[in-house]
Amino acid sequence: MVSRDRRITVVARSVRLVPVLLASALAATACGGGVHGTPGGSGVRDPYFPKAGNGGYDVTHYGLRLAYDPGAHHLTGTATLTARATQDLSAFDLDFLGMEVEKVTVGREAARWNRAGQELTVRPHDDIDRDETFRVTVRYSGAPETVTDPDGSREGWLRTADGALALGEPTGSMAWFPGNHHPSDKAAYDLTVTVPRGLRAVSNGELRGERTERGRTTFVWHCGEPMAGYLATLAIGRFDVGRSAAGDLPMYTAVDPAEAAASRPVLKRIPEVLRWAERRFGPYPFSSTGAIVDRAAEVGYALETQTRPVFPGAPDLTLLVHEFAHQWYGDSVTPESWRDMWLNEGFATYAEWLWEEDHGGRSAQETFDALYSGAHFDTEEAGEEIWEFPPADPPSAARISDPPVYWRGAMVLHKVRQAVGDDRFFSILKGWAAKYRYGNAGTADFTAFAERQAPGADLRPVWDEWLYGDGKPERV
Known part of the structure; x- marks a missing residue:
């Protein structure tokens, strides 16, 4: 127990110290001293690799x-x-x-x-x-x-x-x-x-x-x-x-x-x-x-x-x-998180289809049709497994490089091509690589970009059924 006189002394001393302590704190802040920083975070909350990267x-x-x-x-x-x-x-x-x-x-x-x-x-x-x-x-x-x-x-x-x-x-x-x-x-x-x-x-x-x-x-x-x-x-x-x-x-x-x-x-x-x-x-x-x-x-x-x-x-x-x-899609334009892996692999897989189309082989439409019908031709990994999950939402870190990310990711791009026509589609491919050159972008950035580039096209079914939808979409 503290006597009444002792309490008065302590309170008076505290009152006198407040301005001094406040001035010292302000001076320390102005000089950059004192404890003002906080630790940067460990990890950037990637949905699949939460400890990867660091904050601050x-x-x-x-x-x-x-x-x-x-x-x-x-x-x-x-x-x-x-x-x-x-x-x-x-x-x-x-x-x-x-x-x-x-x-x-x-x-x-x-x-x-x-x-x-x-x-x-x-x-x-x-x-x-x-x-x-x-x-x-x-x-x-x-x-x-x-x-x-x-x-x-x-x-x-x-x-x-x-x-x-x-x-x-x-x-x-x-x-x-x-x-x-x-x-x-x-x-x-x-x-x-x-x-x-x-x-x-x-x-x-x-x-x-x-x-x-x-x-x-x-x-x-x-x-x-x-x-x-x-x-x-x-x-x-x-x-x-x-x-x-x-x-x-x-x-x-x-x-x-x-x-x-x-x-x-x-x-x-x-x-x-x-x-x-x-x-x-x-x-x-x-x-x-x-x-x-x-x-x-x-x-x-x-x-x-x-x-x-x-x-x-x-x-x-x-x-x-x-x-x-990938030097365009993945290296220059890099995914925002590992959930956006299809922006790497779907694009690079579709590039294979385009190369074949431009060099006397199957058209991209023929490749799409064969995949949809379950034909394998030279794609050993393609089959019913491409419908196991939507390319924009792999179920775990162990699945980010699975067939849906590659093959169904490429099919998403072909559905965009069907919806907007060749001229706008190839303008989208070039524009996407140019807009995010040396940067990062996510799936929402791509869908918004494609919609801006093709304002008259209805791309909502492509996103809902092919990019984010579960199971095998109905053929339209």
């Missing part, structure tokens, strides 16, 4: 310095991220799985950090103000991991007979460098990679430098256009390298010697495919092109890694067309 900042550039020893399966790395804070930050997260973190700095100051699962939480020495540009550098090393997706496929860091292959869709990029690994945060990249002499390191964009000293070769790669983390790649091994041009574009191909003979007839058609794609989709969005063909049959899939798609063996022409169509 936007990365504009990745500078990666890597060295890999295939024999020891050991990677050392220094990743420097340049980012802009989108809120006042007292801490922020990076997606990073495996390996050991040795040091983290923000600006020139050492930062505290801790790890939990795929989250590397960084606590800078001083809070970061909203709209402030900052740099975080992470030094790390160890044996990079292979990631198994919910659908059972493998990505991340994949060892090969003579090196490694790094692939990232949807979340594997966090296995070899820390970052904001969600498609909604795109950035420019510079990679400097050192490997034992005799091996090559091939990545996205343009090769800016190559030097060998003391038994090791360093390669410098630059990708200046914005790129989502899952589209970054790194192939290390023995490759036959081709340097040529596709029109005005520098073209760099890297092919495992065992796949060279089988790959050559298809890869030489890259310039032809790009000329055709530009007529259909608009200007090629990047400053270079090429391909990587590795000896990696166990991977089981090709990937549209930006500027330089990866093939796990010699591709056929249809697969080449598919992966190059």
Whole structure:
């Protein structure tokens, strides 16, 4: 119990302190000091990968310095991220799985950090103000991991007979460098990679430098256009390298010697495919092109890694067309979330149909009709399974690459074509690639865009029955 006199003293002292404390708080705020930031969120609430990406900042550039020893399966790395804070930050997260973190700095100051699962939480020495540009550098090393997706496929860091292959869709990029690994945060990249002499390191964009000293070769790669983390790649091994041009574009191909003979007839058609794609989709969005063909049959899939798609063996022409169509649809115009995967795969699949239509094969209508009737022809995955769920709403992370996303997604586009006519449809394809060039867009953006481009057409049945509807739509 406090005596009455004691209570009066405490109250009087408190009253006198209020103005002083208030003034101190205001001064601290004005000077940028004090505790004013909050932690950025871990994850951006993606419907299928809720921990992917992070809140509170936007990365504009990745500078990666890597060295890999295939024999020891050991990677050392220094990743420097340049980012802009989108809120006042007292801490922020990076997606990073495996390996050991040795040091983290923000600006020139050492930062505290801790790890939990795929989250590397960084606590800078001083809070970061909203709209402030900052740099975080992470030094790390160890044996990079292979990631198994919910659908059972493998990505991340994949060892090969003579090196490694790094692939990232949807979340594997966090296995070899820390970052904001969600498609909604795109950035420019510079990679400097050192490997034992005799091996090559091939990545996205343009090769800016190559030097060998003391038994090791360093390669410098630059990708200046914005790129989502899952589209970054790194192939290390023995490759036959081709340097040529596709029109005005520098073209760099890297092919495992065992796949060279089988790959050559298809890869030489890259310039032809790009000329055709530009007529259909608009200007090629990047400053270079090429391909990587590795000896990696166990991977089981090709990937549209930006500027330089990866093939796990010699591709056929249809697969080449598919992966190059992704340079417009998926790489330049990147999905807002993994729910929008059909905007990647439905578009690239329809590009296959268009290529065949334009080169003396089946028309897109004939392909559509065969799929609707249940015919398979050369599409092993197509059948009744394409009606299992609507392409815009896969039931789980394990299903985002299932047949409905590809084949029924392409059928959605054909129904749009039927509804609006060829002229408007091809204007929609080009306009979509132009409007969201280097950006992100979702399904609602596409439906709204198509409706604006074809104001007299009734597209509601296409969305309701083919894009979002359950089961097999009635044939109209």
